Amino acid sequence: MIRINILVGDESHGLELFNGYWRPIFLHHELFKGLQIEFKFFFKISKHIYNGDFLIISSRFFGKLTSDPKNNFVLKFLKNLNKKNIKIIWFDLRDSAGTTQFQVLPYVDFYVKKQLYKDFKIYTKNLYGGREYSNYYYENYGIKDKDLYLMTKLDLKYKEKILLGWNLGVRNFKYYAKPKFNKISLFLKNKIEYYLNKNISCDELVLFSSRKKKYNLFANNRTQISRNTVRFQRELFKRKINQTIFNDSLIDVNIDFNNFYKILSETKILLSLFGWGEVCYKEFEATVCGCSFIAPEMSNILTWPNIYRKKVTYIPVDWSLNNLNSVLSMLIRNDDLRYKLVINAQNEIISVSKENGKRFLNKLFRRFIN
Structure with missing residues (x-):
């Protein structure tokens, strides 16, 4: 049996463990059983994390310590791990394809990131603000x-260590719309199943795809972002959008979480702009609720599940936003296209728990263990 320990951070606290980022491991219990892999999760450093063949480390375990590429605490920890008889897999859970932690590459066996630039040469350049956009x-x-963004450029001799992982679209979105009591009940059930080494009960995703909508557009992209170059696209939107031509729309309107999914299910289009990263929960939440989405051009990004396929699962706008109003107007009028985009994107999300997800995980974990 191959033992893989996982040192997790705040992405797995409480209710998140079974329904958040690490959900694919529980979804595909039978796959890992066939690969003779068993997992154990850890929430703190102890001698027990070394009792395995592999140690997966979530970058979020170290919080902001990984923001400084020269932080000695993290690098010293990894150097000491190298003295142990265990392979190290670093999961970079930062928001953008550009915000990397390549300073760890000399000390790990594999480096897994939830989105990557297709052209690795970009990582050898100085990106102002740490992102291509x-x-x-x-x-x-x-x-x-x-303040200048601090980053370690990629030394191409480590290129083969870098692998594409899964993104935040794997989470159980149905779970987050449940009442709090139901969430706690399901969490306790999952925890008992986990400790008894049984299959984790995973809800089937409930999808909506009604053509009848109340609102044309929902666009709430907050500008409380400290880095100017990251925030700018959202400020540019306020200058570019022609609100007079978009009736029955919710633009810069705050919606509380209890009504968020309901509003999405009643809306034709979500406009999701870049924030700290390119991939955001909102695009997946909109898709689950039957709302098509428009986002900035994503053809430079590798990610999975991939709901960013141009004119297949979404419609892109230029980073300049010069075509914003025309693209929005076109999609608002085109019911058939919106419906097609939603169905295609929903199928991509559904595939996470099906054969497609099994193939993705099988390929990734076989790379680790072979």
Whole structure:
């Protein structure tokens, strides 16, 4: 039996463990049983994390310590791990394809990230603001940050260590719409199943795809982001959007979480702009609720599950947002296209728990163990 220990961070606290980022491991219990892999989760460093063949480390375990590429605490911990008879797999859970933690590459066996640039040469360059889009706004609009983004450029000799993992679209979105009592009840049930080494009960995803909608557009992209080059796209939106042509829309309107899914199910289009990263929960939540989405161009990104396939699962807008109003107007009028986009994107999300998800995980974990 191959023992894989997982040192997790705040992405797995409480109710998140079985229904959040690590959900694929529980979804595909039979796959890992066939691969003779058993997992054990740890929430703190102890001698027991070394009792295995592999140690997966969530970057979020160390919090902001990984923001500084020269932080000695993290690197010293990894150097000491190298003295143990255990392989190290670093899971980079940072928000953007550009915000990497390549300083750990010399000390780990594999480096897994939930989204990557297709062109690895980008990682060998200095990206202003740490992201390709923040660099774009610096070069084309003269936007500058108060503090320079600190990053370690990729040494291409470590390229083969870098693998694409899964993104935040694997979570159980049905679970987060449940009343709190039901959530706690399911969590306790899952925890008992986990400790008894039984299959975890995973809800089937409930999807909506009604053509009848109350609102044309929902666009609430907050600008409380400290880094200027990251925030700028959302500020640019306020200058570019022509609100007079979008009736029956919710633009810069705060919706409380209890009504969020209901509003999405009643809306034709969600506009989701880049924030700290490219991939956001909102696109997946909209898809689950039967709302098509428009987002900035994503053809430079590798990610899975991939609901960012141009004109197949979503409609992109240019990073300049020059075509924003025309793209929104076109999609609002086109019921058939919106319906097709939603169904295709929903099928991608559903595939996580089906054969497609099994193939993805099988390929990834066989790379680790072979």
